[in-house]
Amino acid sequence: MGELAIRAEGLGKRYRLGERAGVGVATLRDALTGGMSRLFGRARRGFAALPGESAWIWALDDASFEVQHGEAVGIIGGNGAGKSTLLKLLARITEPTAGRAEIHGRVGSLLEVGTGFHLELTGRENIYLNGAILGMKRAEIQRKFDEIVAFSEVDRFLDTPVKHYSSGMYVRLAFAVAAHLEPEILLVDEVLAVGDAAFQKKCLGKMDDVAREGRTVLFVSHNLAAVAKLCGRTIWLDQAHVRADGSTKKAIASYLDKAALGAVSATLGEWDLTCRENQYSPHELVIRRIRLLDRLGAAKRVFQMGEPMVVEVDVEGLGHYRDGMLGVIFKSQEDQWLAGINTGMRPLPAERPRRERETLCLRLPRVPFTPGTYWIALSASRGHSGRVDFVDRAAQFVVELADVYGSGYAVSASYGVFVLDGEWDVKAS
Amino acid sequence: MEAKSAGSPLVPVAVIEPRGGWAPWDLRELWEYRELLYFLVWRDLKVRYKQTVLGASWAILQPLLTMIVFTVFFGTLARVPSDGLPYPLFSYAGLLPWTFFSQGLAQSANSLVGSAHLIRKVYFPRLIVPVAAVLTCAVDFAVAFVVLLGLMAVYGVAPTLAVALVPLLVLLAVVSVLGAGVWLSALSVEYRDFRHIVAFALQIGMFVSPVIYPSRIVIERLAGLGLPAWIYGLNPAVGVIEGFRWALLGVGTEPWALIAASTAVSILVLVSGLFYFRRMERTFADVV
Numbered sequence: 001m002g003e004l005a006i007r008a009e010g011l012g013k014r015y016r017l018g019e020r021a022g023v024g025v026a027t028l029r030d031a032l033t034g035g036m037s038r039l040f041g042r043a044r045r046g047f048a049a050l051p052g053e054s055a056w057i058w059a060l061d062d063a064s065f066e067v068q069h070g071e072a073v074g075i076i077g078g079n080g081a082g083k084s085t086l087l088k089l090l091a092r093i094t095e096p097t098a099g100r101a102e103i104h105g106r107v108g109s110l111l112e113v114g115t116g117f118h119l120e121l122t123g124r125e126n127i128y129l130n131g132a133i134l135g136m137k138r139a140e141i142q143r144k145f146d147e148i149v150a151f152s153e154v155d156r157f158l159d160t161p162v163k164h165y166s167s168g169m170y171v172r173l174a175f176a177v178a179a180h181l182e183p184e185i186l187l188v189d190e191v192l193a194v195g196d197a198a199f200q201k202k203c204l205g206k207m208d209d210v211a212r213e214g215r216t217v218l219f220v221s222h223n224l225a226a227v228a229k230l231c232g233r234t235i236w237l238d239q240a241h242v243r244a245d246g247s248t249k250k251a252i253a254s255y256l257d258k259a260a261l262g263a264v265s266a267t268l269g270e271w272d273l274t275c276r277e278n279q280y281s282p283h284e285l286v287i288r289r290i291r292l293l294d295r296l297g298a299a300k301r302v303f304q305m306g307e308p309m310v311v312e313v314d315v316e317g318l319g320h321y322r323d324g325m326l327g328v329i330f331k332s333q334e335d336q337w338l339a340g341i342n343t344g345m346r347p348l349p350a351e352r353p354r355r356e357r358e359t360l361c362l363r364l365p366r367v368p369f370t371p372g373t374y375w376i377a378l379s380a381s382r383g384h385s386g387r388v389d390f391v392d393r394a395a396q397f398v399v400e401l402a403d404v405y406g407s408g409y410a411v412s413a414s415y416g417v418f419v420l421d422g423e424w425d426v427k428a429s
Numbered sequence: 430m431e432a433k434s435a436g437s438p439l440v441p442v443a444v445i446e447p448r449g450g451w452a453p454w455d456l457r458e459l460w461e462y463r464e465l466l467y468f469l470v471w472r473d474l475k476v477r478y479k480q481t482v483l484g485a486s487w488a489i490l491q492p493l494l495t496m497i498v499f500t501v502f503f504g505t506l507a508r509v510p511s512d513g514l515p516y517p518l519f520s521y522a523g524l525l526p527w528t529f530f531s532q533g534l535a536q537s538a539n540s541l542v543g544s545a546h547l548i549r550k551v552y553f554p555r556l557i558v559p560v561a562a563v564l565t566c567a568v569d570f571a572v573a574f575v576v577l578l579g580l581m582a583v584y585g586v587a588p589t590l591a592v593a594l595v596p597l598l599v600l601l602a603v604v605s606v607l608g609a610g611v612w613l614s615a616l617s618v619e620y621r622d623f624r625h626i627v628a629f630a631l632q633i634g635m636f637v638s639p640v641i642y643p644s645r646i647v648i649e650r651l652a653g654l655g656l657p658a659w660i661y662g663l664n665p666a667v668g669v670i671e672g673f674r675w676a677l678l679g680v681g682t683e684p685w686a687l688i689a690a691s692t693a694v695s696i697l698v699l700v701s702g703l704f705y706f707r708r709m710e711r712t713f714a715d716v717v
Contacts, residue, residue: 015715093550093551093714094712095711095712096447099446100444100445100446102442102443102444103443104442115550115551120476121475121476125475128468129468129472132464133465
C-alpha cells in the first residue's frame with residue numbers, strides 16, 4: 001500500500017446564511033432588485049442587509065490532509081463542525097470555495113441510506129434503482145443481487161412495494177445495497193445510526209470487512225465506539241477546522257476533552273452555547289448557556305452517584321412561542337439517548353411570566369446513572385413538532401462511584417446505566 | 430473492477446477545486462453514467478403508471494380526449510379550417526407533438542427541484558436529470574404516435590414520400606424541448622418563480638402554435654404585413670407541428686422556411702442552455 005488515495009490542500013467551503021442558506025440568489029425578485037440596486041449605484045446604501053449582503057460562514061476552512069490507500073480514517077466533531085461538508089466536497093456533490101483536492105480511484109459515497117428509494121417501487125426494483133444511483137453498473141448489481149437480498153433479510157417481500165415495508169425492513173434493504181458498493185474509496189456519513197441494535201452490529205461488521213479488504217474508508221460518525229473500532233486514524237473537526245489528525249485514541253481523547261461546546265471552563269461545569277450556528281429555522285439561538293450545579297448551587301462537572309443535580313439552561317425568546325418547550329436529553333458517551341425530560345411532559349409553573357430571557361432549572365433529586373461519562377443535549381421546540389434550536393453536545397459530566405445504597409456495594413457500570421431507587425422486602429409465602 | 434490495483438496508471442484521478450466561470454463538458458463522464466439515465470427513465474415510466482388503473486394508455490388517452498373536445502368545439506362548432514383534412518386527424522397531428530412539448534417542458538423544468546434529495550446526497554452529472562425527464566415524455570410520444578397511424582388508416586390518408594423526414598422532425602422536437610428544458614431546470618433551481626412562468630407560458634403556447642388552426646392563417650397575415658413566414662417559425666413548435674402535418678398527412682407546401690427557423694432557434698437554445706447549465710450546476714447541491 002502506501003499509495004496516495006486522497007490529498008486535500010486548504011480545502012474550504014463557504015455558505016451564505018440567510019433565509020435560504022445557500023450560495024445563489026433566493027428569488028427572481030431578489031435578483032432583479034439586486035440588479036436594480038447595482039444599477040442605481042449606492043443610492044440605497046442606507047438599507048443594510050440587502051439580500052445579496054447577508055453573512056457568510058465557512059462550513060469548512062483550510063482543511064489539509066492526505067489519506068493513503070487502505071487506510072480507514074474516522075472523522076469526528078460536533079454538529080456543524082464541517083464533517084458532512086468535507087464528505088460532500090470529496091464526493092463532488094458540491095464544489096469547494098477554496099483549496100483543492102485530488103482523489104485517486106473510484107469513489108463511492110454513502111451520505112444517507114436509501115437515497116433515491118421510491119416508495120411505489122418494489123424491493124427488487126429499488127435495489128436496481130438505488131444501485132444505479134450509487135454508481136453501480138447493471139451487471140454489477142445483477143451479480144451481487146442474491147448477496148444483497150440475503151444481507152437485507154427481506155427476501156419474502158422482494159416484490160412488495162417498499163411503502164408497505166416496516167421502517168426496519170426499509171433501512172435493512174437500503175443498507176444492504178449500499179454495503180455492496182465496491183469503490184476503491186468509500187465515504188460514509190453517519191449511516192450506521194439506523195436500524196435495531198442487531199442490524200447495527202451487522203452493519204458495523206460489514207464496514208469492518210470493507211476496511212479489512214484494504215479499501216480506503218472515510219467514516220464520519222458520532223458513534224465514537226464505532227470509530228475507535230473501525231479506524232486506526234481519526235481527524236477531529238471543530239468549527240470548520242481540522243483540530244487533530246492522528247491516532248484514533250488521541251483524537252477521540254482530545255475531542256472529548258474539549259468537545260462540549262464552548263466550555264467556559266470544562267472543570268467549572270458551565271458552557272457558553274452562543275458561538276454556533278443554529279440549523280433550525282428561524283436560526284435564532286434560543287439556547288444560550290448551560291450550567292450543571294450541585295445542591296449548594298456551585299457549578300461543577302463531576303458528580304457522585306446519587307447526588308442531587310440542577311441543570312440550568314439560559315434561553316432567549318422561548319417565551320415568544322405559546323407552546324415553546326425545552327428538553328434536556330441525557331446521552332451516553334456512545335451517543336445513545338438514555339433519558340429525556342421536557343417542559344411539556346413535566347410542565348413549568350403555570351404562572352410563569354413571559355420574559356425575553358429566562359433561566360430554566362431542572363432539579364434532579366439524584367443523578368440516576370452508574371459511573372461513566374455522559375452528555376447532555378438540549379432541544380428547544382414549538383409544541384411537539386417544530387424544533388427551533390438543538391445542541392447535540394451541550395455539556396458533559398462525569399459520574400463517580402459512590403456508595404448509593406449505603407451498603408458498601410460498588411454499583412459499577414457493569415450493572416447497567418441507571419441506578420434504581422428500589423427497595424427489597426420479604427414476606428412469608 | 431478494472432482499475433483495482435492501486436496506483437496503476439489506470440486509476441482515475443479526480444481533481445476537486447473551484448471551477449468558476451465557464452467549463453467544458455466532460456463527455457466521457459456523461460457516457461459513463463448512461464445506465465443511470467436509463468434507470469431514471471425506467472423509474473419514471475414505472476412509477477407513473479404503477480397505481481393507475483388504465484396504466485400506459487394514459488399516454489394515448491390524453492391527446493385523444495383533447496382531440497375529441499377540440500373536434501367538437503373548434504372543428505364542428507367554430508368551423509376552424511383544417512387544410513381540407515378531417516378535423517380529428519388534423520388536430521391530433523398537431524396535438525401529438527404539442528403534448529410532447531408541453532409535457533416535456535413542464536417535467537424537465539421541474540426535474541432538478543423534484544430530484545433535490547438525490548442532488549444533495551449523491552454525485553452524478555446533473556444533466557442526466559432533465560434529459561431523463563424529456564426522454565420519459567418521448568416514450569409517451571412514441572406510444573401516442575401509434576394512434577396517429579391508426580387515425581390515418583381510419584381516414585384513409587396515406588403518407589407521401591416526405592414521411593422519411595419524420596425521424597428528423599422528431600429529433601428537432603427533442604432538441605428544442607431539451608434545450609428549453611435544460612435552461613428551465615437550471616433556472617428553476619435558482620428561481621422558483623419559473624414553475625409558475627412555465628405553466629403560464631405553456632397555456633399561451635398552445636394558442637401561438639398551430640395546434641387547433643393551420644399555420645397558413647398566421648403566415649397569410651404576416652405576408653399582409655410584409656413579413657416573411659419564417660418569423661412564425663421562431664417558435665420551434667411551429668416548425669415541428671407544420672413539418673408533421675406536411676410529412677405525414679401531405680397537406681400544404683413544404684414548410685422549409687418554418688423548419689429552418691425552428692431548427693436554428695432550437696440549436697441556439699440547446700447550446701446556450703448547455704453552457705448555462707454547466708455554469709450553474711456546481712451550486713445546485715447548495716441551492717436546490
